[in-house]
Amino acid sequence: MNRTDATSQLIRRLLIVVCLMFAFGFALVPLYDVMCKALGINGKTGDAYSGAQQVDESRSVRVQFLTTNAAGMVWEFHPAVEELSVHPGAVNEALFIARNPSDKPMSAQAIPSVAPARAAAWFHKTECFCFTQQVLMPGERIEMPLRFIVDQALPADVGQLTLGYTLFDITERMPPVAAH
Structure with missing residues (x-):
């Protein structure tokens, strides 16, 4: 095998x-989602919850x-309030604010995570x-609602949850x- 053939073969292998x-x-993204769902890791929460519950006012x-x-996201993005004190079983609402300071329309997706991860199953x-x-147009600002319930079955030793986006x-x- 001459040098040219060896070089061509190496280039083909590197391209593959x-x-x-x-x-x-x-x-990676779908594999990661499947792994998180199967193993219950990373504090990902389910998208739908329909369990009606009594509100536990004592906790x-x-x-x-x-x-x-x-990296690369230029939007201003923050919660309207940094924390809430909630009662398990109650429906709660929080607002998040986003603004597109760029000069072009942009699309964004928020990915949630709950900590401690073992409590994610009880955050709905x-x-x-x-x-x-x-989707935000240049200079546009939006208030985005979040409605959630902390399940009454949340272990008693968990007194604080962190929802990160x-x-x-x-x-x-x-x-x-x-869409306007």
């Missing part, structure tokens, strides 16, 4: 590796709200801006379509 790495990158749980932007979002993509720019994958 690059293609496989690219495909694996796209497969309070502190719920903190944290927000962060993923009944309405959340994280269920759908958000990371906001991702998905403009390239999901170009904005003005």
Whole structure:
């Protein structure tokens, strides 16, 4: 085998590796979601909850709200209040505020996480801006509601939950379509 053939073979192998790495990158998100659901890790919560409950007025749980932007996301994003004291079984509401300071329409998706992770099964979002993509025009500001219930079955030793959202720019994958 001469040197040219060896170089061509190496380039072909490297291109195959690059293609496989690219495909694996796209497969990571669904694989991660399946793994989180199967193992109950990362504090991901279910999207739907229909369990009617009695409100436990004798117990309070502190719920903190944290927000962060993923790399490259320029939106201003924060909760209207940093924490709430809630009673298990009660329907609660919190607002999150986002503003697009850029000069172009953008699409975003918020990904939630609950800590401690072992308590995520008892945190139920009944309405959340994280269920759908958000589209904001340049300079537009929006108040996004979150409605949630902390289940009465939350272990008694859990007195505080932290609900965190990371906001991702998905403009390239999901170009904005003005809904106004």
